[in-house]
Amino acid sequence: MTKISYITHENKTYTIEVQNGLTVMEGAVQNDIPGIDADCGGGMACATCHVYVKEDWLNKLPKKEDGEEDMLDMAFEPKTNSRLSCQLIVSDELDGLVVNIPSKQT
């Protein structure tokens, strides 16, 4: 189990234990954390599981695949620290990860 913190736009923090192998998106959806829609179910075919990653985590995360940056073009207010949470697979290395959820997904 790996600890992941989700901070909503209203500044509410949810820290939960996510099973390794799941994605950061699945961790949010399964625990009813508001603000992550994941319309396509994790297929990198929409941009509705968009999160902002805390700066110090940016380089510790697995690199983006080609399609992820393309999808992020269509996200709501993308920034340099934007990621699709469906592409972040939870492992021991991600223990303590903090992500901010944007004000909306669509």
Added chain:
Amino acid sequence: MIKTDALIIGAGPTGLFTAHQLKLIGLECEVVDNLDKIGGQCIELYPDKPIYDIPAIPECTGEELTNNLIKQLKPFDIKFHLSERVDEVKKEKDNWIVRTNNRKLFSTPNVIIAGGVGSFEPRKFSPKECEKFENKSLFYSVKDKKLFKGKIVTIFGGGDSALDWAVELSKISKVNLIHRRDEFRGSQATLDKVKELTKIGNIRLLTKYQLVNIIGKSDIESIVIKSDDGDTQNLKTDYVLGFFGLIMQLGPIANWGLNLNKKTIEVDTEKFQTNQKGIYAIGDICSYPGKLKLILSGFHEGALAARACFKLAKPNEKYRFEFTTTSSNLLKRLGKKE
């Protein structure tokens, strides 16, 4: 008022194959779609991307799949109502009265929602000020390019639409092209063209910038853009175009009194019927235990929903299960037999 046995909402692969199934078992149907063309997500989101998990088709693109489904519908006469969004569904005795945004009316005992993840709408700029200029000097699509003749047009986006319009409008306008990063996802040929036009000064290219504000009273006077490292620029412009792709909204479906589960509609797995008799949901938009958002699942769901429609459309007839290989009835409908 158009009368039909079943109305399909959504002309994506699921809707198309369901139309085939309805016609095959002898029911009339019509198809409505919010987009201006047939194909749904396959055409709108990934026309060129190959799909590898359609049974018996090792590899095909979204466009090829759509064309094949249209070909499969050739024996049948099916009316498509494109660029029409269904706004309202009301019960009147045994029928549903369906009204579109263009006031087209349908009367039918069966409504099949094959709406994917809802209707596509352009993703919009986030600054609040943008709203008041929308459809006046700020657009998410181009209807008549003559409007921009001799004007300064600032285009935002990094895909084919943004690149294509930058090239096209650079012939008649002064074009700024702005994108949030250095890489573009449009076709290489168009991108090369944009780079060439930038070199000779016909397009001004600004990357790693995003829109933060629009200044102007009734018309746009200028816009404020900001880069990742905090640099802010004020650009004089007459028009702003945004091409950020499409987002999916459930839209008016949310108000039809159906049981929803997040953005999907709950159905049973026998008829794929919703909590309203005669309203079915199939494909990506439906949910039930074990639901897979695969095209092949949509085909199965549509085939079963079509059989359920039969009962309500022809209450005095009995549906008989038949194979296309052997049934002369079906072969006649397919135009393979006199």
